[in-house]
Structure formats: C-alpha cells, structure tokens
Amino acid sequence: MPLPILFDMDGIILEGPRTSPQVYADAVDDALAELDAIPSPAQRRELRRHDTTHLSEHCTTLGIDPDRFWALAERYASDGTHDRLRSGDRGRYDDTIVLDELAERTTLGLVTNNRHQTAEFVADHFEFEFDVIRGRDPTIDGYRRRKPNPYYIEDALATLGIDDDPRGLYVGDFEKDVIAGTAAGLETAFVRRQHNRELDRPADATYKLESLTELSTLLDELDR
Incomplete structure (x- = not known):
C-alpha cells in the first residue's frame, strides 16, 4: 500500500502561517454582541486573543456561558475566514x-x-x-x-x-x-x-x- x-x-x-488576528478580533466582537455582553476595554483585548487562558474568568465576570461564547466565536471566525478565501484575500x-x-x-x-x-x-x-x-x-x-x-x-x-x-x-x-x-x-x-x-x-x-x-x-x- x-x-x-x-x-x-x-x-x-x-x-x-495562521488565521488573521483581525478575523479572531471581529469574531469575538460579534460573539459578545450576540450575547449582549459589554466587556471593559481590557477584557475585550484579552478575549480578542482567542485563547482559553483567562476565558472562564472573563466570561464569569460578564455573566455569559464560556462554552456558548466560545462556540459563537469559533463560528464567526470560520465565517470570516471563508469570506477571505472567497474574495481571494487568502x-x-x-x-x-x-x-x-x-x-x-x-x-x-x-x-x-x-x-x-x-x-x-x-x-x-x-x-x-x-x-x-x-x-x-x-x-x-x-x-x-x-x-x-x-x-x-x-x-x-x-x-x-x-x-x-x-x-x-x-x-x-x-x-x-x-x-x-x-x-x-x-x-x-x-x-x-x-x-x-x-x-x-x-x-x-x-x-x-x-x-x-x-x-x-x-x-x-x-x-x-
């Protein structure tokens, strides 16, 4: 074989080498908006990094479910990436x-x-x-x-x-x-x-x- x-x-x-950081930043903003969450500038910056280091801590403070937030951010990140591929940006x-x-x-x-x-x-x-x-x-x-x-x-x-x-x-x-x-x-x-x-x-x-x-x-x- x-x-x-x-x-x-x-x-x-x-x-x-990787997905554009702006795609993740936009995805996090869209997820937060859908969940009616209003983070502080520092919290938004941290969440826009799109990693799990302080995810639960920030979501608890904002009163949102971390699993729900993460799933939404992942979906929006996929949508943004696919748009870039369709347009030829990547x-x-x-x-x-x-x-x-x-x-x-x-x-x-x-x-x-x-x-x-x-x-x-x-x-x-x-x-x-x-x-x-x-x-x-x-x-x-x-x-x-x-x-x-x-x-x-x-x-x-x-x-x-x-x-x-x-x-x-x-x-x-x-x-x-x-x-x-x-x-x-x-x-x-x-x-x-x-x-x-x-x-x-x-x-x-x-x-x-x-x-x-x-x-x-x-x-x-x-x-x-």
Whole structure:
C-alpha cells in the first residue's frame, strides 16, 4: 500500500502561517454582541486573543456561558475566514497543484489546528481530494487538543483504519507539527516557507522539503 500522506493546512496548503488576528478580533466582537455582553476595554483585548487562558474568568465576570461564547466565536471566525478565501484575500500555495497527482497514487488527509468547519470549506473551495479531513472541534476542549498534541492526527488515522498500525507521513511547517506527527507514529516532513525560513529544522523531522512538489519523488522512493 502506498504511504498515506497527511497535511497540515495553514502554512502548507493555505498561504500564511495562521488565521488573521483581525478575523479572531471581529469574531469575538460579534460573539459578545450576540450575547449582549459589554466587556471593559481590557477584557475585550484579552478575549480578542482567542485563547482559553483567562476565558472562564472573563466570561464569569460578564455573566455569559464560556462554552456558548466560545462556540459563537469559533463560528464567526470560520465565517470570516471563508469570506477571505472567497474574495481571494487568502489563497493556496502554487505547489499544492501536486495534490492532484498524489491523490491518484495514495491516501491523502488534511489534519489541522484550524477549525474543522474551515478545513472542510478549504477542501471543497479548492476541490482537493482528501480521504480524511480533521480540524479542531469548536469547543474549549477541542482547542486544547491542538498540536503538538497528536489527538487530531490519531483521530484521522483511526478514520482511515490504520490507528492500530500507524504509518504514513505528516507534512507541516512548524516544530509542533513534527512533534505531533512523531507522537502519532508517523514520519514527518518539514516544509520551508517564507514565514519559517529563519527557523531551525526540527530535530525529529524525517525530511526537509523546499516544495510540496518534492513529495512526488519522495513517494517513489518510499514505495520501493
């Protein structure tokens, strides 16, 4: 069986290493407005960071349910991201063209710290043929399971039916991707992009690639 290849999304498939901070800021503002919550400027700044560090504390002070607030903010963040993709403000890397060829040769997956709703949208919008798609759940616990935790990679492997005998390659652009892929029992490929040129290659990365197009040759070598 050809080696399954799983891809990170931000910085590998989508241009840029992460969702725009402004998307999260707008999403938090929309969620607060829907919940009729009026935070102090300091609380708004903290919540706009869109992490869970002081989430419960601020939501308790504002009298809103943190789970409800988080789900709304995640939904609005997905809406904002999808609008940017539709408008062309954010696109795909040119070398993702190789995915069409790879999809004819082996199993492909998309496993990302980004929201599951957005991962599905990206696959549909750009017509990528992934056999499995797994993004983070729109919950507080889902956010905390992000890489370097291997949770979502392991879940994708389970969907593919190879969790008892993990094999494959995980492709990413940061050390957290290499850590998560290795913990899940996969080989890893660290891809050089503009945003990570100055970073050292992660020590545990199996391969270093300058372009996704190199995966075609690499798959030939691994299949021998």
